[in-house]
Amino acid sequence: xxxxxxxxxxxxxxxxxxxxxxxxxxxxxxxxxxxxxxxxxxxxxxxxxxxxxxxxxxxxxxxxxxxxxxxxxxxxxxxxxxxxxxxxxxxxxxxxxxxxxxxxxxxxxxxxxxxx
Amino acid sequence: xxxxxxxxxxxxxxxxxxxxxxxxxxxxxxxxxxxxxxxxxxxxxxxxxxxxxxxxxxxxxxxxxxxxxxxxxxxxxxxxxxxxxxxxxxxxxxxxxxxxxxxxxxxxxxxxxxxx
Amino acid sequence: xxxxxxxxxxxxxxxxxxxxxxxxxxxxxxxxxxxxxxxxxxxxxxxxxxxxxxxxxxxxxxxxxxxxxxxxxxxxxxxxxxxxxxxxxxxxxxxxxxxxxxxxxxxxxxxxxxxx
Numbered sequence: 001x002x003x004x005x006x007x008x009x010x011x012x013x014x015x016x017x018x019x020x021x022x023x024x025x026x027x028x029x030x031x032x033x034x035x036x037x038x039x040x041x042x043x044x045x046x047x048x049x050x051x052x053x054x055x056x057x058x059x060x061x062x063x064x065x066x067x068x069x070x071x072x073x074x075x076x077x078x079x080x081x082x083x084x085x086x087x088x089x090x091x092x093x094x095x096x097x098x099x100x101x102x103x104x105x106x107x108x109x110x111x112x113x114x115x116x
Numbered sequence: 117x118x119x120x121x122x123x124x125x126x127x128x129x130x131x132x133x134x135x136x137x138x139x140x141x142x143x144x145x146x147x148x149x150x151x152x153x154x155x156x157x158x159x160x161x162x163x164x165x166x167x168x169x170x171x172x173x174x175x176x177x178x179x180x181x182x183x184x185x186x187x188x189x190x191x192x193x194x195x196x197x198x199x200x201x202x203x204x205x206x207x208x209x210x211x212x213x214x215x216x217x218x219x220x221x222x223x224x225x226x227x228x229x230x231x232x
Numbered sequence: 233x234x235x236x237x238x239x240x241x242x243x244x245x246x247x248x249x250x251x252x253x254x255x256x257x258x259x260x261x262x263x264x265x266x267x268x269x270x271x272x273x274x275x276x277x278x279x280x281x282x283x284x285x286x287x288x289x290x291x292x293x294x295x296x297x298x299x300x301x302x303x304x305x306x307x308x309x310x311x312x313x314x315x316x317x318x319x320x321x322x323x324x325x326x327x328x329x330x331x332x333x334x335x336x337x338x339x340x341x342x343x344x345x346x347x348x
Contacts, residue, residue: 007221100263150332
């Protein structure tokens with residue numbers, strides 16, 4: 001019984017102000033509480049990548065969400081432009097060739113898109 | 117003759133600044149004028165819910181749009197977090213378990229997504 | 233060999249602050265570099281249309297992107313509301329009945345949607 005469908009959702013983060021980043025984390029948690037069978041990826045590019053850095057104030061939240069099965073992906077173009085290596089990212093955060101390309105590929109595979 | 121296709125669109129509102137809220141209402145009206153067979157739902161969560169409250173300056177606009185067949189849905193998580201009941205919402209505004217989940221479900225059913 | 237799939241992406245611009253407009257142009261360029269077979273349309277409405285005007289600081293960027301096959305579409309509702317003619321747009325920028333309707337039609341045809 002219940003809704004057996006699997007939902008897949010890509011979140012888009014390209015800003016770094018606290019309110020927007022915290023809203024995104026709340027979105028992810030609320031979505032996980034609301035829909036049982038959900039696969040979530042959070043893609044950051046531009047300023048959004050700063051939230052994924054090891055020394056960001058959000059690193060604990062990200063670690064916990066990774067433990068809970070959420071995927072985090074940072075844009076390599078942004079990392080290269082900033083001159084920082086992927087080693088600066090929170091453990092478990094992946095890199096993708098481009099954040100925008102990743103979001104496009106996910107939507108092309110049928111994923112829903114949320115831009116908080 | 118003409119385009120018999122039915123279009124379905126979910127709008128996402130999570131901000132409360134006047135410019136953004138008014139842009140969303142203009143979007144809805146422009147969309148209804150441009151595409152005849154369109155089903156529209158406006159989903160609000162976080163600060164976006166304040167526009168849907170009975171005492172908001174947008175309540176008349178919302179009433180008219182509901183009369184014209186637009187559905188408005190407010191996030192229960194937000195209402196609970198704010199400690200306000202659904203009775204504070206404009207008459208005819210629905211509540212959903214979570215705003216983000218509602219947007220995801222609509223997209224999974226093939227609805228287009230607009231985030232003004 | 234390689235990914236022969238064609239990706240189609242509609243970008244949404246409704247703001248005019250430099251940071252957002254420049255991010256959109258960087259997005260388009262990064263997407264073109266990341267995905268070879270990509271068809272891109274940038275739709276502007278409301279304040280976003282100002283970036284598409286002939287005398288905007290972005291006109292050269294737009295010309296080059298049009299040369300590279302990107303389509304730009306400005307909302308006629310916005311132009312009418314501003315009392316300006318399509319002749320004020322950068323050469324090669326198209327007009328559409330409404331920006332929001334254009335984005336909806338593209339998504340209904342299976343295009344991915346990016347709102348930077």
